[in-house]
Amino acid sequence: MMKHIFTRNIFFTIALCLPIVFTVLSVAPAPAYAFTAGEIMEKVDARNDGDNMTANMEMILIDKNDHERVRKIKTLSKDKGKDSLKLMFFMEPADVRDTGFLTYDYYSGEKDDDQWLYLPELHKTKRIASSDKSSAFMGSDFSYADMTKRVIDEWKYKVLKEAEVRGNKVWLIEAIPSNKTIEDRYGYTKSILFIRQDIFMVVRAVHWVKEGKKHKYLDIRKLEQIDGIWVGTEINMKTNKGKQTIHRSVFKWDNIKFNQDLDEKLFTIRRLEKGL
Numbered sequence: 371m372m373k374h375i376f377t378r379n380i381f382f383t384i385a386l387c388l389p390i391v392f393t394v395l396s397v398a399p400a401p402a403y404a405f406t407a408g409e410i411m412e413k414v415d416a417r418n419d420g421d422n423m424t425a426n427m428e429m430i431l432i433d434k435n436d437h438e439r440v441r442k443i444k445t446l447s448k449d450k451g452k453d454s455l456k457l458m459f460f461m462e463p464a465d466v467r468d469t470g471f472l473t474y475d476y477y478s479g480e481k482d483d484d485q486w487l488y489l490p491e492l493h494k495t496k497r498i499a500s501s502d503k504s505s506a507f508m509g510s511d512f513s514y515a516d517m518t519k520r521v522i523d524e525w526k527y528k529v530l531k532e533a534e535v536r537g538n539k540v541w542l543i544e545a546i547p548s549n550k551t552i553e554d555r556y557g558y559t560k561s562i563l564f565i566r567q568d569i570f571m572v573v574r575a576v577h578w579v580k581e582g583k584k585h586k587y588l589d590i591r592k593l594e595q596i597d598g599i600w601v602g603t604e605i606n607m608k609t610n611k612g613k614q615t616i617h618r619s620v621f622k623w624d625n626i627k628f629n630q631d632l633d634e635k636l637f638t639i640r641r642l643e644k645g646l
Contacts, residue, residue, distance in 0.1 A: 407527035407543050413570040415522060420599040420628040421449045427458075430620040431509055441466055441508070444646060448632045452477035454519070455637035459646050466508070470642040471517075479521035482555075485514055488642045495639055504557030504580075510619040511586060511607040515556045524552045530562070535574055539567045553580060569600050584611045597628050 405413070429441040442462040448455045454475040460466040470488040485498040503515040530542040545561040547553040557580050564574035575588040592604035601623070608618040635641070 403529050403532075403541070407529045408522075410529070410541055410543060410565055410570070411522050411527055414565060414572065417570050418599055420597070420601075421447075422630045422632045423447045423626065423628050424630050424632070425623050425626040428620075428622040428624075429508070429510060430622070432618040432620070434614070434616050439509075446632060446636060448634065448637060450634060455634065456517075457637055457642065460508075468645050469508075470645065471508075472637065472639065472642045473518060474637075475518045479524050483518045485517070486639055486642060488639075495643060500555055503555050510621075511609045511617055512619060512621075513557060524548050525561075532567075533564070535564055535566070538573075540564045540573065541567060557581065558586075571600055573602075579609075582611065584609055584616075586610075596626050599628060601626055 423446070425445050427443040427445050429443060431439040431441070440463070441460055444459045444461055446457045454473075454477075456471075456473040456475060458471040460469040468488075468490040472486045472488075474484040476483055482500050485503070486495050487498060488495045498514050504513050506512070507514050507517055524547065525545040526548055527546075528544045530544055533540055533542055541564075543563045543565055545563055547556065547558065553559060556577075558577045559580050560578040562576045563572050565571070566573050571593075572588075573590045573593065577586040577588070579586060587608050587610065589606045590602035590604070591606055592602070594601055594603050603623045603626070605621040605623075606618065607621075608615050610616065
């Protein structure tokens with residue numbers, strides 16, 4: 371069984387806030403690369419992404435008129451064997467305070483990831499169905515599926531070419547869902563992943579959205595090394611229809627700490643409903 375793609379400090383997973391034009395050269399024969407697409411994705415998956423993490427996150431939602439809404443969130447994550455447990459609590463503003471989001475991100479693709487959203491005004495916990503995972507996470511440009519790791523063998527890969535992002539060499543890798551179930555879950559018919567060659571990390575991506583003739587652009591604007599672990603501390607996602615940007619999301623992270631004393635009992639529906 372092949373492994374996951376790292377998308378975590380996103381919680382996942384996170385497409386670019388600048389327009390990108392891809393030119394795929396049709397040259398025969400195809401150029402030779404040091405690694406195959408599968409080998410590159412294996413190395414992306416094997417990259418150390420830390421454990422027992424706590425952090426603060428600011429979610430900035432920007433509409434087509436540049437009006438902003440800001441939400442502040444406390445995040446926690448813990449590895450359980452090869453699986454990942456993730457918990458988010460919305461702290462501000464008042465209209466989303468005490469909203470909670472819990473994810474059991476399973477390593478194996480044999481079992482669909484479990485996600486629950488607690489809505490305090492209704493005193494109700496909603497389980498996110500697989501059919502709803504392509505919908506927007508809390509009004510952002512990230513979907514619920516984007517908040518988890520991808521399983522590598524659920525996608526078909528091809529190296530397109532090499533390029534540079536902010537002075538660093540990257541591979542451009544095409545990722546196609548292996549079947550309609552995966553396509554429906556993510557809501558993407560295709561992704562182009564920009565993999566930094568020196569650290570095997572996704573630093574940009576473009577997603578072809580299945581519905582509405584839209585594209586999503588991911589860009590990790592700020593990248594920092596914390597306790598020896600590379601972390602995206604500002605992640606941008608925008609949604610375009612044609613040349614028009616219809617919405618943008620910015621996730622900013624600070625106070626990131628690894629190797630914290632996090633009990634597995636924190637990551638339960640009971641704690642989700644209780645809050646911090």
